[in-house]
Amino acid sequence: MQHARWCALQAFDPTGTPESPKNSEVLFEMQDLSRHRRRVSILLLMPLILWLLAFSLVPMLYGAWLSLHHARLATLHRPSWVGFDNYLLILESSGFRYALRWSLGFALSSVAVEMLIGVSVATLYNRRFPAKGLAITLYMLPLMISPVLMGTMFRLLFHEAVGPVSYLLSGITGTTALLGMRFVFYTLVWANVVNRTPMVFLNAYSAMQGVNRDTLEAATVDGCSVWQRWRNVTLPSIFPILGITFAERLLQNFVIFEMVFALTGGGPGTFTQSVSIFVYRRAFERSDFGVANAASFLIALMLLIPALLLVRRMIRGVR
Amino acid sequence: MINMTKSTRRRIGAGLTALTVLIVILVFLIGIITNIRTSFMTPADISVSPPKWIFEPTMVNYLVAIATGGYNFGVYLYNSLVIALGSVAAALFITVPAAYSIVRYRGLGDFVLGTTLLVRLMPALSFAIPVYVVFSRFNLIDTHLAIILMHTLFISPTALLLLVGFVQELPKELEEAAIVDGATTPQLLFRILIPTIKPGIAAVAILGFILSWNEFIFAVVLSFRRVITAPVGTSFFITSYAVAWGPMAAAITMASIPTMIFIFVAQRTIIQGMTAGAVKG
Known part of the structure; x- marks a missing residue:
């Protein structure tokens, strides 16, 4: 199956006539493959993305939120809004x-x-x-x-x-x-x-x-x-x-x-x-x-x- | 001067260069040399003025730092080791697949690479303070895990940059052949990619270890008593009454040895890792 897909990708000619039944079938296969490739690429990036979100983006945003609050050690669990x-x-x-x-x-x-x-x-x-x-x-x-x-x-x-x-x-x-x-x-x-x-x-x-x-x-x-x-x-x-x-x-x-x-x-x-x-x-x-x-x-x-x-x-x- | 042969002149030139280099090195290493010297001196020899240049070496400072002085520096070294190894493992886990995705699929990968590099340039304190507040709510302060989580983030930009370089050098034909043979993506990663970029993984391991071992801001903010690392622990030799110079010098020497060994055994790898990002540009 994978083999067939790969060959289809290799054989695919974008200049080919779209009405030819063989080519449209290949085109369909190709879209399928590229969707699959996108999914794999995102899946591979996932651990790093999650890490970046959890330990850099979220802290940054939380820090920005805290900066708009009065947050001393004693009031840290209930900071009060002070704007800018x-x-x-x-x-x-x-x-x-x-x-x-x-x-x-x-x-x-x-x-x-x-x-x-x-x-x-x-x-x-x-x-x-x-x-x-x-x-x-x-x-x-x-x-x-x-x-x-x-x-x-x-x-x-x-x-x-x-x-x-x-x-x-x-x-x-x-x-x-x-x-x-x-x-x-x-x-x-x-x-x-x-x-x-x-x-x-x-x-x-x-x-x-x-x-x-x-x-x-x-x-x-x-x-x-x-x-x-x-x-x-x-x-x-x-x-x-x-x-x-x-x-x-x-x-x-x-x-x-x-x-x-x-x-x-x-x-x-x-x-x-x-x-x-x-x-x-x-x-x-x-x-x-x-x-x-x-x-x-x-x-x-x-x-x-x-x-x-x-x-x-x-x-x-x-x- | 006139009848001097070309090769003699060249040899004299090389000798002069070596001499200049020696002076430069001595100027740059005077701190390290003095520190190592001090670590073998008795308190009396350290505080004498004018400074004593010749003295009788003693091991007592090392004993005080690790065992008898109540400083527990051995524990701090152990904490540093655990944290460095844990962070390297986690960083490899998140950056190896990401590097492969970035090189072979582009798209979202370019954005992720950019964001990761940006993390390296942002001040560590702007993450460390909010992270301290969040982690203290989850009772994570003073655990190895807390520091490992942040050190992983800290070393991943360098790791990613290095791995991207290694994956790029991989011939595409190798994977294509595997795909034609019906390999799935996990197989591709574990059977083809990881074995062929082993040198890259070793480079990341060494550089990541050095970065984590030497890191201070996250280590000091997220530790309290149990997970103090070696760089943080050296400050305990300084109190408001006195500085224990000898034991402190011994502690610094011990804390620097692991990273200094790496430069002697893996110089090329370290240079490659440290210049990644600038030199290819």
Whole structure:
């Protein structure tokens, strides 16, 4: 039966005359088959669809609903409707606006340093040298470690009293308080850069491996300098990948949580409070789930359009 | 300089590159190196200033973290393991058939792929807070299941992206031959697809394990006492009175070892998985 169907599909000629009894029969078979195929395709997608619905769409909608309510821990089972009050509260709160500005500044600084170092290191690696495989492995190590663990490590490294790096740098910085007001921003950016630059490196390095060798060789023969070759052959061909990497790193740095949480906890005070730390504190330190959800919903909305563009770009790459 | 042969010059160039690479690596790994060093130091050696560069190694911090100190870090490692394995299994269960559907049938699949990728880019907290409220109503907080459910969601975008790549490379003729022979869809999945994309499944397993093992936001929000994972548990070494630097360093070292081993044994797979999505674009 299946065999016959398959052959019918193969034999089906859409240009054939529709009144021919044989062809219409085949057409019927074909419709039947395509309906069957659609059903199978949806059935195969079902587990993932259900998971997405249950654990991302429903929570998102429920969060949006909660954001329109007064929902403290005590009243969580019976939240009272407050309309857009939580949103007004958030938009008027200087803490949230400060967190937005801080996150934006942090994201831009981090992504700039990450791209610069990541692409430079990839360029450095993009040639023959001894023990290259091991060198790649070692450079990728920070990427394997949870940002929380990394942040906690850096807490030791930059500690005022026991941190060896604070001690070594005190000659330049004049203080060992690298987590104090004056240096904490740079310390955080650096910790994040160490943790996540290997991601940029990997993308850039993989892209460089795909650069056309013949073009590079032709450019060498034509007497182009190393810089000219990099600027005119390598860069244009890795540019699309760098674009995706930049966008993804920017979005992820904007909502950074773990590294800040582990290294400074948003401190001193609320000096390094990113938007995610702000939301987390509202929800789990002040148990104010209405306001926390309003804030996180606002952040998700802000990210939505760039995220959709990035997803479209990624899908075009996959196809 | 002038009578230097081309090969000598090339060798010197490679040597200089290797030296620069070494410096870069040292700068990036200073945190990890310091942490491992500290994990073998006594409290007296840690808090001495200026820092001691040479010291006598001790295992006491590891003992304190796991057994004698009352920190129970072994339990946290066990929780991380259970959650990572459970999440990987569940993620494979939902993404393998989906990847096949996306590559071979298109239509709805494209939309599902897009939505899944979008989940990866949205801030985790915007799911975690409502999920916390819902799960606490169902009494799911502080269970392995709660964290596994969310970690499965967390690793499925990467898993799906990787598997789609692997299914795409599969020759269509293989399935066509099977269909002609009268294979049903489940047979097609279990007899043809899964055996041929085994490397892809291994890649998803490794990357999923790393992602789940290192995940913090869902793990901290959904745990309370019994299912605390290793990344969450390291914060217990910090109290308002003091920081137990030595045991904490030992705990971080233990919590990083599983994922660090993977990069040494499966580097290619991990690179492939981490760059999926960007590099093919």
